[in-house]
Amino acid sequence: MAQLIGKDVTLGYEGNVVIEHLNFSVQTGDYLYIVGENGSGKSTLMKAILGLKSPMAGTITTGDGLQPDEIGYLPQQTAVQRDFPASVLEIVRSGCLNHSGFRPFYTKQEKQLALDNMERLGITHLAKRCYRELSGGQQQRVLLARALGATQKMLVLDEPVTGLDPKAQLELYELIAQLNRKDGITILMVSHDMEAAVKYASHVLHISKTPLFFGTKEDYLRSKIGQTYTGGTEA
Amino acid sequence: MSIWEQLTGYLSFSFVRYALIAGVLIALCSSLLGVTLVLKRFSVIGDGLSHVAFGALAIATVLRLSNNMLLVMPVTVVCAVILLCANQNAKIKGDAAIAMLSVSALAIGYLIQNLFSSSANISGDVCSTLFGSTLILTLSKSDVWLCVGMSVVVMAIFLLFYHKIFAVTFDETFAAATGIRAGMYNLLIAVVTAVIIVLAMNLVGSLLTSALIVFPALSAMRLFRSFRGVIFCAAVISVVCAVVGLLISILASTPVGATIVIADLVAFLGCCGTGAVLRRK
Secondary structure, three states: OOOEEEEEEEEEEOOEEEEEEEEEEEOOOOEEEEEOOOOOOHHHHHHHHOOOOOOOEEEEEEOOOOOHHHEEEEOOOOHHHHOOOOEHHHHHHHHHHHHOOOOOOOOHHHHHHHHHHHHHOOOHHHOOOEHHHOOHHHHHHHHHHHHHHHOOOEEEEEOOOOOOOHHHHHHHHHHHHHHHHHHOOEEEEEOOOHHHHHHHOOEEEEEEOEEEEEEEHHHHHHOHHHHHHHOOOOO | OOHHHHHHHHHOOHHHHHHHHHHHHHHHHHHHHHHHHHHOOOHHHHHHHHHHHHHHHHHHHHOOOOOOHHHHHHHHHHHHHHHHHOOOOOOOOHHHHHHHHHHHHHHHHHHHHHHHOOOOOHHHHHHHHHHOOOHHHHOOHHHHHHHHHHHHHHHHHHHHOHHHHHHHHHOHHHHHHOOOOHHHHHHHHHHHHHHHHHHHHHHHOHHHHHHHHHHHHHHHHHHOOOHHHHHHHHHHHHHHHHHHHHHHHHHHOOOHHHHHHHHHHHHHHHHHHHHHHHHHO
């Protein structure tokens, strides 16, 4: 059974349809790139997957033991966060809140989980540092560590390398690929970095009002739309 | 008579003790929530809501209600919920909506007091509501108990939901995506904000209320870099400023509200200076 299934999904705002008749399914361990032009509905689809927005028609369901609130999320940075006084530890721990109910404190396991995730992403030494004083790449690692607190199964990433220098971009991509390969975490990446898609993706969903393509990367590269969009790059 | 003897003399009056108790509690609550409001870019909402509270108070006075709070509290809470929660999909956006609401409330309040007030000294009444010059020193025992009760509730809510409030303040979308009911916490923050503003109006008057919310948070953010540090520091600064301001105003017979706000301003400038020095090292 698939972890995430979209059936004939239609999405939009106030009666304006952004995407229609979208069908897709994500299996455990997939690395799916969601690509498309600006305004093609990538972020709308992402919100629907995260349960922040309900589809106008069709359904998006989770399966294979994945609960709807177990999808980790790496959002684009907001203006609020850029001058937010918070230590790295405070932020990473806040990812573990989704199962806490009305409990007002963190359990030992949750604290340990936060530490483990920081270790995993190589930011243990930053624990006491202030988030706003970190470099862009470090900030993304912190947010990634937070997302791992919420899930061990699926991560949704929204243009994670935007604004990073090339070295930091490569490091972040490798880190994400490692989480996918080593820990078997399913990755859903919203991006228009086609070069990276060709390098890392296992599947591609290309949307522009209507779904233009959904399938494995190999098929995508052989398809007409894939050829035009990637400029004929070989995997 | 030394200043100390003068102070102990004043402290023997019950109304001075009431003012101090209420002042400390209100300062504490407003600073706790102030950090969240400032970080969520909602500082202006405090200002708008205090004007709404002024309008409601004017209406309550004219209606000769036995307890003004019965009208002022619900009206302010409703406006807070509208402003903080309907923000995203409202037809009139954020700051414009606040500006509109606050000036309307101010105008309605003043007009009603002018038209229907039985008091001979209307401008005096209006002035004391706006700047709180006398309110805090005329608190009755039941006012103080109300203040204590409300403050305890506010602090309990804050402690109980501290981590969730942090998560919702730092990143509402992530919180919502991972199953925290962000909408509910926004509602909670809105209601608590309204309660604090109505209480703070007693202390510094409606025009100066937002100072209590904004200043301690901003001062603390100059010095501390973790959320917890900022919250603690803001609470301490706020309480110290309220006490110092109150005592100075009693000793030197200056207007209470203005004195407390000036104390907050001085603390802010001090924190700015200290922060700059610390950073250079």
